[in-house]
Amino acid sequence: MKKSLLFFGSLLITTSLLVSFTDNATSQDPLQASIKRGKTVYESNCLSCHMNQGEGIPSVFPPLAKSDYLMADKNRAIKQVIKGLKGKIVVNGVTYDGEMPANDLSDQQVVDVMNYIRNSWGNKGKIVTIEEVKAARKMK
Ligand code: HEC
Structure with a gap:
């Protein structure tokens, strides 16, 4: 009886140590923390068109998953997500000629969703910063 209590006791301590360790790992890595917040921004502002796995809808909404267009130019992508996008673009060899409305997001929300x-x-891309978002807002 005593032994098993001891066992469960130490199990509990190990688990809580592990949990606080992973929590710390996320909050100490700015990119991981931003990605985590960005998922929420994505779900309420982008998912309806670009879909759950970023796969888009063929010929209507371009994919974000493995998108050569998205990954080719970080600053262009930030600007387009803020201001919207209209006209012909080619994503992974497929032409889209639709319109994305401007997204009304704070600088931090743009950072996180990007x-x-x-x-x-x-x-897989380098971290997007708040300075880059501020600069993109001024782009024509
Ligand atoms: C109402 C539907 C809609 C919503 C909501 C939307 N988009 Fe788009 N998005 C589009 C369309 C349509 C295009 C292509 C526009 C064109 O053909 O010129 C596009 C293009 C893009 C592109 C560049 C093309 C690519 O696939 O790499 C990115 C990046 C992007 N959207 C990200 C986002 C993000 C991030 C959000 C949320 C903050 C968002 N979009 C919300 C419809 C939408």
Whole structure:
């Protein structure tokens, strides 16, 4: 009886140590923390068109998952997500000629959603910063 209590006791301590360790790991890595927040921004502002796995809808909404177009130019992508996009673009060899409305997001939300889409579904990109978002707002 005593032994098993001891066992469960130490199990509990190990688990809580592990949990606080992983929590710390996320909050100490700015990119991982931003990606985590970005998922929420994505779900309420982008998912309806670009879909759950960033796969888009063929010929209507371009994919973000493994999108050569998205990953080719970080600053262009930030600007387009803020201001919207209209006209012909080619994503992974497929032409789209639709319109994305401007997204009404704070600088921090843009940072987070960019970090999420550039680091999900097989994408891997450098961290997007608040300075880059501020600069993109001024781009024509
Ligand atoms: C109402 C539907 C809609 C919503 C909502 C939307 N988009 Fe788009 N998005 C589009 C369309 C349509 C295009 C292509 C526009 C064109 O053909 O010129 C596009 C293009 C893009 C592109 C560049 C092309 C590519 O696939 O790499 C990115 C990046 C992007 N959207 C990200 C986002 C993000 C991030 C959000 C949320 C903050 C978002 N979009 C919300 C419809 C949408």
